[in-house]
Amino acid sequence: NAGxxxxxxxRVLKTGQSMTxxxxxxxxxxxxxxxxxxxxxxxxxxxxxxxxxxxxKGEVPDGYNxxxxxxxxxxxxxxxxxxxxxxxxxxxxxxxxxxxxGLLSYEQYFGPGTRLTVT
Amino acid sequence: KNEVExxxxxxxxxxxxxxxxxxxxxVGISALHWLxxxxxxxxxxxxxxxxxxxxxxxxxxxxNIQEKHSSLHITASHPRDSAVYICAAGDHSGYSxxxxxxxxxxxxxx
Numbered sequence: 001n002a003g004x005x006x007x008x009x010x011r012v013l014k015t016g017q018s019m020t021x022x023x024x025x026x027x028x029x030x031x032x033x034x035x036x037x038x039x040x041x042x043x044x045x046x047x048x049x050x051x052x053x054x055x056x057k058g059e060v061p062d063g064y065n066x067x068x069x070x071x072x073x074x075x076x077x078x079x080x081x082x083x084x085x086x087x088x089x090x091x092x093x094x095x096x097x098x099x100x101x102g103l104l105s106y107e108q109y110f111g112p113g114t115r116l117t118v119t
Numbered sequence: 120k121n122e123v124e125x126x127x128x129x130x131x132x133x134x135x136x137x138x139x140x141x142x143x144x145x146v147g148i149s150a151l152h153w154l155x156x157x158x159x160x161x162x163x164x165x166x167x168x169x170x171x172x173x174x175x176x177x178x179x180x181x182x183n184i185q186e187k188h189s190s191l192h193i194t195a196s197h198p199r200d201s202a203v204y205i206c207a208a209g210d211h212s213g214y215s216x217x218x219x220x221x222x223x224x225x226x227x228x229x
Binding site (some may be wrong): 031 | 123216
């Protein structure tokens with residue numbers, strides 16, 4: 001199993017350019033997440049998905065769009081990149097079970113990260 | 120919004136020392152996660168706990184729900200333990216959305 005993979009590993013963009021980051025997981029997990037990590041700040045949730053065809057906003061969604069057309073893939077798009085989006089981006093996935101007490105979710109598995117620089 | 124605070128921010132230790140990293144949060148949670156990130160490396164989940172104590176090898180995690188506090192202990196520390204340790208609070212949505220602390224950078228010298 002490859003686990004969670006991210007493409008690309010590094011990218012340099014000019015302001016105003018667009019790009020898509022791809023996250024793929026082979027663990028059949030329902031839940032997938034996109035985070036950004038900046039120096040001096042904790043990881044922050046950008047968007048997440050609780051199943052194929054569904055997405056939701058996290059803490060810092062502005063400037064990003066996402067899509068989950070297939071269960072195993074979660075795409076993060078930057079339509080018009082800005083220097084403030086220079087960061088390391090991590091994707092993660094997790095599974096859940098349904099119990100009599102409600103949804104029970106588990107540990108998250110992280111991808112290796114994508115280092116994005118916007119000049 | 121949950122506020123997650125970690126202490127200390129930086130920690131240096133000699134090989135063999137017992138290490139404690141603390142984490143506090145402001146709002147009730149579904150579970151508390153401890154993660155490890157090596158320099159330039161990816162992020163690995165160490166523990167997820169909602170009560171009591173968990174142990175894995177030389178690592179021990181505890182949580183006190185009433186006090187909204189968790190600790191990560193490393194016994195007999197080793198240079199390979201040098202990494203950033205991150206705690207994260209899971210909300211009650213069932214979707215495991217996490218609020219992260221800023222991390223504790225640990226350096227263990229031989």
